[in-house]
Amino acid sequence: MSAAAIDHPFFTKLVGDEEAAALFSVEAEVDALLRFELALARAESRHGIIPAEAVPAIEAALNGFTPDVEAIATGLGNDGVVIPALLKQLRAKLSDDLRPHLHFGATSQDAIDTALALRLAKAIVLLDERLEQVINALDALEDRDGAVEVMGHTRMQAAIPVAARRKIRSWSDPLLRDRARLKAVGTDVEVLHLGGAAGTLEKFDGKGNLVAADMAAELKLRPVDQPRHTERDGIAAFASVLSLITGSLGKFGQDVALMAQNEVGEINLATGGGSSAMPHKKNPVPAEVLVTLARFNATLLSGMHHSVVHENERSGAAWTLEWMLLPQMVVATAAALRLASNLAQNISFNGVNRSV
Structure with missing residues (x-):
């Protein structure tokens, strides 16, 4: 049962919409987040920011990933955002030497x-x-x-x-x-949103705009000059x-x-x-x-x-x-x-x- 009428099991037929609501489901959000992480790794690899061998491992970790939703929810309750808990689960699928390359600079x-x-x-x-x-x-x-x-x-x-x-x-x-x-x-x-900790792309060795352009092309989004x-x-x-x-x-x-x-x-x-x-x-x-x-x-x-x-x-x-x-x-x-x-x-x- 939901506190919001728009997705309440009773009221959704009256004031809700299943097709639109699906865009904001856990599955849709996690899928979109994984698309971001994969596009980021690929673009960073192309520009020498992370090693090329990290990409296949990151792809393997993301493919078929099933999140522990309860753990992510607990993490969000603590951190205010979903990403730290999600990354913890994803990095557990990578070797110690490759873990830092996932989400690098973002x-x-x-x-x-x-x-x-x-x-x-x-x-x-x-x-x-x-x-x-x-x-x-x-x-x-x-x-x-x-x-x-x-x-x-x-x-x-x-x-x-x-x-x-x-x-x-x-x-x-x-x-x-x-x-x-x-x-x-x-x-x-x-x-496309890519700015790093404070919007300065400080970890991208001057190649942040190149990485952003590559990611935008892959994700079919528009790159912008400033985050x-x-x-x-x-x-x-x-x-x-x-x-x-x-x-x-x-x-x-x-x-x-x-x-x-x-x-x-x-x-x-x-x-x-x-x-x-x-x-x-x-x-x-x-x-x-x-x-x-x-x-x-x-x-x-x-x-x-x-x-x-x-x-x-x-x-x-x-x-x-x-x-x-x-x-x-x-x-x-x-x-x-x-x-x-x-x-x-x-x-x-x-x-x-x-x-x-």
């Missing part, structure tokens, strides 16, 4: 931030695909029902009749812009885009819920939630959840902006806050897109209710 944040970047790159692909699905579903809805006349409302009061396409485009056009924002922000998220241990604007910008996406979907959900009210009746729901007391009801559950997820992400976004304030060259407090918030925002966004796509395919416009 710091915990290099590995953790790069592992996050690898998983966020996958998250961006997932979210982009789902954005496309929602946009396509809304386009199909416009093609079918766009000419239907419905009542326009201003300040929650009936105004004048408008074509349904007027409402549909107010749902789809923001998503087109959100999709462009998501693509743009990817350049600041899919970044971003405390420069979190890119991560915060990504979180902002997530909140904008769910906000756009929340507007869609809010409109559908209002138009599906019995006394309005301008939208018909093909599916809906049941009631334990009133079996005649068809509750607009997906539309309501879109509003909830929009407000959820908007609330968490404030915390992500707080996490931009990293003190000096490294922060523990701000960094840990980021870990707690960002995965939930990604999962919430994926869930909202999944729900919105289904909702768009299961509504139809009935036309204006002249009694309104």
